[in-house]
Amino acid sequence: MSDELGGTSATPFSGVGTAVWYEAGVDLPEPPDPDDVDPAAERERVAATREEAREQLRTERDRTAERVGAAEAAIFEAHEGFLDDPRIADWIDDAIDDGLPAPHAVDRAYADAAAELEAAGGRTAERADDLRDLRDRLVGILLDAAAARLDDLPGGTVLLAERLSPSDTAGLDPEVVAGLATVTGGATSHAAIVARSLGIPAVVGVGEALRAVEAGATVGVDGGAGTVFVDPDDATRERLAGGDAVAVIDRAVATADGRPVEVVANVGGPGDVDRAVERGSDGVGLFRSEFLFQGRERPPDEDEQYAAYREAAAAFPDGRVVVRTLDVGGDKPLPYLDAPEERDPFLGVRGVRRSLGPDADLFETQLRALCRAAADGDGDGDRDADSDGDRDSDVGDLAVMIPMVATVEELDAALARLDSVADDLADEGVAHAVPETGVMIETPSAAFVAGALAERVSFLSVGTNDLTQYVMAASRENAGVADLNHPTHPGVVRAVARTAEAGHDAGARVAMCGEAAGDPRLAPLLVGLGIDEFSAAPPSVPRVKAAIEDVDAAAAERLAERALAAETRAEVEAVLDGDG
Numbered sequence: 001m002s003d004e005l006g007g008t009s010a011t012p013f014s015g016v017g018t019a020v021w022y023e024a025g026v027d028l029p030e031p032p033d034p035d036d037v038d039p040a041a042e043r044e045r046v047a048a049t050r051e052e053a054r055e056q057l058r059t060e061r062d063r064t065a066e067r068v069g070a071a072e073a074a075i076f077e078a079h080e081g082f083l084d085d086p087r088i089a090d091w092i093d094d095a096i097d098d099g100l101p102a103p104h105a106v107d108r109a110y111a112d113a114a115a116e117l118e119a120a121g122g123r124t125a126e127r128a129d130d131l132r133d134l135r136d137r138l139v140g141i142l143l144d145a146a147a148a149r150l151d152d153l154p155g156g157t158v159l160l161a162e163r164l165s166p167s168d169t170a171g172l173d174p175e176v177v178a179g180l181a182t183v184t185g186g187a188t189s190h191a192a193i194v195a196r197s198l199g200i201p202a203v204v205g206v207g208e209a210l211r212a213v214e215a216g217a218t219v220g221v222d223g224g225a226g227t228v229f230v231d232p233d234d235a236t237r238e239r240l241a242g243g244d245a246v247a248v249i250d251r252a253v254a255t256a257d258g259r260p261v262e263v264v265a266n267v268g269g270p271g272d273v274d275r276a277v278e279r280g281s282d283g284v285g286l287f288r289s290e291f292l293f294q295g296r297e298r299p300p301d302e303d304e305q306y307a308a309y310r311e312a313a314a315a316f317p318d319g320r321v322v323v324r325t326l327d328v329g330g331d332k333p334l335p336y337l338d339a340p341e342e343r344d345p346f347l348g349v350r351g352v353r354r355s356l357g358p359d360a361d362l363f364e365t366q367l368r369a370l371c372r373a374a375a376d377g378d379g380d381g382d383r384d385a386d387s388d389g390d391r392d393s394d395v396g397d398l399a400v401m402i403p404m405v406a407t408v409e410e411l412d413a414a415l416a417r418l419d420s421v422a423d424d425l426a427d428e429g430v431a432h433a434v435p436e437t438g439v440m441i442e443t444p445s446a447a448f449v450a451g452a453l454a455e456r457v458s459f460l461s462v463g464t465n466d467l468t469q470y471v472m473a474a475s476r477e478n479a480g481v482a483d484l485n486h487p488t489h490p491g492v493v494r495a496v497a498r499t500a501e502a503g504h505d506a507g508a509r510v511a512m513c514g515e516a517a518g519d520p521r522l523a524p525l526l527v528g529l530g531i532d533e534f535s536a537a538p539p540s541v542p543r544v545k546a547a548i549e550d551v552d553a554a555a556a557e558r559l560a561e562r563a564l565a566a567e568t569r570a571e572v573e574a575v576l577d578g579d580g
């Protein structure tokens with residue numbers, strides 16, 4: 001009989017396959033007698049291992065940036081930081097002084113450091129997994145036992161693990177892995193984020209019950225519902241196996257009763273533009289420009305950025321590419337920026353706050369590159385369309401989107417910078433156009449003043465990842481508040497509704513580019529709330545298009561009304577399930 005195990009949905013995909021258990025880590029042999037340990041030689045081994053690990057991390061960073069995205073690749077930069085942590089280096093030295101050989105000394109020092117982070121709780125505790133990952137890498141190199149087991153999994157594997165490290169997950173092949181489920185972890189864990197980008201069905205945080213699943217069992221992973229099925233019956237198996245076989249819909253879609261809805265892609269790395277085209281995306285609703293700036297010694301110059309923006313726009317001759325200006329700070333530091341460590345980085349100097357403050361020069365360079373690239377598009381949506389609109393071009397249009405706005409003044413200041421950059425380019429005789437502009441709605445304040453913001457731009461885009469964490473006061477990186485960090489809480493639903501209504505009243509288009517837009521289950525609610533454009537990770541685009549074509553917009557509006565009357569998340573979920 002089929003068993004159902006509940007966990008946390010990490011990706012909206014589903015699949016069925018054969019269970020393979022993965023045990024991370026490397027077993028240590030018994031240590032030798034302390035008298036047989038030569039401390040100087042062991043220290044040299046540690047130093048050489050550090051350099052080898054650094055090489056590996058850089059290679060994996062570049063490979064992950066290419067395959068998955070820059071944000072995910074940044075995880076490896078964090079690991080490199082831990083590699084050079086002077087305190088951990090001292091602890092390794094102490095352990096060697098105590099008579100331990102290099103592998104055991106590294107193991108002890110990183111175990112102590114991980115325990116210390118774990119004891120701090122919250123977001124800090126989540127970084128303990130990164131330390132364990134690094135410990136496994138270093139000990140693996142020292143013992144010449146680096147695990148390669150995830151490289152040769154048989155097709156149709158459902159991977160089961162206590163936890164998966166970012167390096168483990170980034171190396172998974174979506175053609176081979178039909179799904180994954182972990183005992184621990186939350187929807188915002190690194191494994192979950194990487195699995196989402198790769199389009200792998202994933203349920204995390206299933207708990208101890210998962211351990212009872214035997215290798216070789218048939219397992220179904222229902223990523224949307226957050227359920228793992230052991231020995232599923234034929235109907236469930238068919239439903240889950242069919243879950244990934246959504247055909248690419250290579251045309252613009254509309255709801256069943258004819259309301260046009262754009263479905264576009266989120267781009268966070270170089271490979272994503274191609275993936276978005278392959279998956280039938282109408283354009284790009286969120287080009288996370290940070291990836292152009294990450295994993296390098298200095299920022300890209302104006303010409304390099306111009307080429308990157310133009311190339312993305314050229315991939316969508318009939319569409320639009322929305323470039324978010326640099327959203328760093330907070331969880332996305334850049335090593336070459338002068339950015340002091342902040343106590344509450346998510347509430348600190350990030351996004352537009354940096355662009356209008358310490359990163360004003362970077363902002364200006366980025367805006368210059370965007371204005372130059374915009375001149376190559378046909379310009380129907382340009383901010384200065386009256387003067388420059390409707391150029392003849394087979395390059396798509398660009399739009400500029402400002403992140404982390406909380407006040408009208410910030411938006412006014414950012415738009416004034418854009419206009420002044422355009423004036424400078426005109427004075428210099430450089431070909432340019434002023435792209436269409438939009439603003440991300442990801443702070444509660446922005447949702448409250450959405451009408452005033454919308455009067456100044458042509459579109460709003462709801463960033464549900466940040467909006468949810470700020471509305472719910474529940475970090476997107478803390479598994480301990482994962483239940484609160486969910487877009488179906490009434491507070492978030494109402495913030496989205498308010499944004500959509502205010503945006504439309506001001507004549508602006510209302511898009512959504514947070515993860516919620518990629519969840520087909522939410523499509524009827526979001527259409528009903530008035531979302532005009534859905535921007536999702538490339539693997540989710542076909543599924544979202546298919547879901548939109550099934551939505552009846554008039555019925556969706558009634559569903560949204562019922563969801564807006566709901567007082568609890570359970571009531572909103574019941575409405576979504578047709579029970580409310």
Ligand SMILES: C=C(OP(=O)(O)O)C(=O)O
Nearest residue numbers: 442463464465466513514
């Ligand atoms: C899309 C968003 O931005 P980020 O890149 O921070 O996830 C969001 O906050 O919803």
